Amino acid sequence: MVLISHNMNDVFAVSDRIAALYLGQMVAQVKTTDITHAQVVELITAGRSGGLGLATDPGGNGDGPQPADSISGGVR
Secondary structure, X not given: OXXXXXXXXXXXXXXXXXXXXXXXXXXXXXXXXXXXXHHHHHHHHHOEEOOEEOEOOOOOXXXXXXXXOOOOOOEO
């Protein structure tokens, strides 16, 4: 089942995993037990939360933000 919602209480009540989108791009997919309500909101509104989501250009090569690996939080 797929539930699309901005109501974090509903999402956390029924989900095993959460996928967060920012500007139409998936920025993280994690186990519900591994993330907080605040982190999900950060991912949705800013595209990142700590080590999850979009990372800044780690190589300094000017390519800009890159999607992070949803499992480890590292850059793909």
